[in-house]
Amino acid sequence: MNFEHLRVPVADGVELHTAVAGSGSPIVLLHGFPQTHLMWRHVAADLAADHTVICPDLRGYGASDKPGEDGPDTYAKRTMGADIVELARRLGHDRFALAGHDRGALVAIRAALDHPAAITHLASLDVLPTLDMWEVMHGTSAAVGFHLYLMAQPPGLPERMIAATSDEFFGHFLDLWTNDPAAIPADVRAAYLDACRGAVPSIVADYRASAGIDVEHDRADRAAGRVLPMPVTVLQQDWGSMLGFDAAELWRAWAPDLRHVPVRCGHFMAEEAPDLVVKEIRELLTR
Template sequence: MIAGFETREISVGSAGTIFAQCGGQGAGVLLLHGFPETHLMWRDIAPRLARDFTVVCADLPGYGRSAPAAPETGPPQTKRAMAAMLIEAMDSLGFERFAVVGHDRGGRVAYRLALDHPGRVSRLAALDVIPTAAIWDRADARFALAFWPFSFLAQAAPLPERLVGACPEAVVEAALSGWGTPETVFSSEVRTAYVEALRDPAQVHAICLEYRAAAGVDREHDHADLADGRRIGCPLLALWSASGGLANWYADEGGPLEIWRAWASDVTGNAVAGGHFFPEEHPTETLHRLRHFLLA
């Protein structure tokens, strides 16, 4: 549980439910997590952000305790389908317009939300992520070896499902210890929660479907948007790990800010101390930057 927050299971049509914890009052802010986390990644940020906003910490569709995004037409677990499901959830909570903050996989859903539903998103923060097409177009040996879930989880079923299901502890351990954040950041309770979220075969399958979509149709959606000149209209804050790949691999292109400026007109941001999981490693610094952006 997140201190002071209440649990909600939000019905979203025939798709099932979105699991979230909500707290605070005021304008809405939707917080979206990455892999292999759940909404609990925001445990140290959400209560303090709730002093100024109504904060919704949701499990992504197909992650944690949220149902997968399964549209009537088209492939499941695309970022477009996941974003549409979250729009329904925010509708149910009474938020016609809201800000979105997404880390890792949540960042990919967040910017798709802003592209597909421009009138609904007031501000967008994307943490340690660049657009899906951009990262795949730049993929090289460094990318393949460092961020193995992109290729591993996108393999055809049932291989990754069976391997993750056989030992979710190994998957969580490899992620939490391998991307620059000290292992001590994650308590045993948090580690256990992340492992337990990977014990349900249906949820593991949904996560793999999401990675398969990122390797395929999500890239196609991104390229189509660029070709059509579609851009993110709201202010965008990009934050990234000062010691991670985004800070070091793309310096000759101007770094993450220049990459994001191909997608949005109003882009600000900078590196944050720590590894990939810097919102959990340095929650106070992350909160300060998010709060300043969201209150501007």
């Protein structure tokens, strides 16, 4: 399947690099950290057989624009989610299914909460909603998320520390979070590291927003009783048992129409277990 690569304006001064292929009902696939849209290469090719598949690099990542962090809204998931809704609209789709992994899943969740009329189905790969993520992190078990705390610090120090050892920092997560190193071959790994090397400030800004304004938005939604009204599928490693929480229970508070699927592969499941991801997305789209 040949993908067409486009640059699509979504906000003032922000264009998203986007790969598009196929025809049929649209689905947007959002990548995670420390990756680009390339992480969907197997899943996207399969889904494009009968869907219009749209794979952008998120703002601040890959070949998409990287605006400077001029305030807490620049990399708020609310802003990044609005990018995706506008991207789909500019490509001719007022309603679409949405799947996200890791950071892309957080953007997808926020887009679905803020724009429920636009999102028909939601798939989330290996995250909790932002507020729950912070609430379950405690004690020595929180060491697994040291990068969350590092990048939550005020501008300056985390950017300098990470830039000084960029390949080692981002490569650490590519190594630690995969059960099958062959799933990310050398050329793909090199592409990820190269993309991250040029995006340290914006990646840190994305994470910093998740320790600040994104939590505020989630708290406001929880207080207002807002939920995800569309069918939701969550694929997740069983790290809830390691950290002492029930992931399905936490998710059910946000998603009444929930299918929660524990997986045995590593974090990069779209690359390690693409057949499973395709199967679950296809089943989601029939609900």
